Ligand SMILES: NC(=O)c1ccc[n+]([C@@H]2O[C@H](COP(=O)([O-])OP(=O)(O)OC[C@H]3O[C@@H](n4cnc5c(N)ncnc54)[C@H](O)[C@@H]3O)[C@@H](O)[C@H]2O)c1
């Protein structure tokens with residue numbers, strides 16, 4: 191008997207998924223696995239897994255003999271051993287197109303929080319006094335150059351929104367192809383973004399980009415520059431970031447994704463007023479969560495009913 195299991199999911203109401211599976215006549219169960227051993231113990235009978243944070247490693251695959259497919263609730267598949275899955279003929283899929291507006295909006299919100307000094311002045315006004323002088327200098331958006339690194343689905347969306355707000359957009363992506371909607375982007379080298387941008391926003395995968403932003407890069411950036419990361423932890427070297435923010439090598443950082451999540455509440459980065467943190471929530475809105483649940487479930491059902499999947503990560 192065919193069966194799918196959700197290894198773990200923040201949104202415990204799975205009515206959306208259940209409805210889709212019921213229509214296909216396939217049973218679906220929800221577990222809340224945290225460790226590899228939890229997944230191995232709880233998911234023995236599953237042909238398909240839908241996973242949020244659970245790591246689907248070589249050990250997990252070795253111990254789940256029925257497994258034929260894995261769908262990630264999200265864009266990133268860094269928690270799945272793709273190579274091992276491919277060797278074992280296990281189809282891996284993600285949901286690449288579910289919350290692009292939310293992630294772009296989140297980067298815009300972090301950018302505006304710096305441009306308009308919202309977080310700094312919120313803290314100052316509540317703790318100290320009613321005095322805008324503490325915010326000096328604030329610059330007009332049209333006087334700021336925003337460097338977008340990664341011009342894929344989210345990077346382009348962010349660039350369009352930032353352009354509409356009046357920012358000047360420069361961008362870098364070796365695979366970028368201009369279209370009518372994004373003609374305003376001045377494509378430059380990575381080095382030009384690093385040295386010339388007032389704000390740099392990262393929209394690239396972690397794979398292949400580990401520690402792309404490190405001590406050497408921070409020394410080349412403008413001392414007032416702000417770095418935004420709503421992409422993935424690991425792209426920025428966090429020890430080097432701490433030093434750069436503390437020493438005024440760069441102006442600020444707005445960070446949604448870090449190397450170790452959840453982030454250690456005792457992290458010294460939290461002591462810095464020029465570090466703005468959010469807990470990997472750029473993707474989230476109720477609407478995006480519903481879209482994600484629907485698309486992940488539909489993908490699993492397509493596979494289990496021998497239809498062509500829409501979002502294959504590995505080619506089998
Ligand atoms: N914070 C969140 O909640 C959240 C939600 C969704 C996606 N993400 C992350 O956002 C990132 C972007 O997602 P996407 O859907 O736009 O991906 P995408 O695949 O559509 O675009 C990524 C782009 O980055 C480019 N790229 C790769 N390395 C580069 C480099 N060194 N320099 C310049 N360009 C480079 C690729 O050519 C590609 O065009 C991913 O890391 C994804 O995991 C985060």
Ligand SMILES: O=C(O)[C@H](O)COP(=O)(O)O
Pocket residue numbers: 242243263264265266267470473
């Ligand atoms: O669970 C998550 O972390 C969200 O779905 C976001 O994942 P993503 O960043 O890979 O889309």
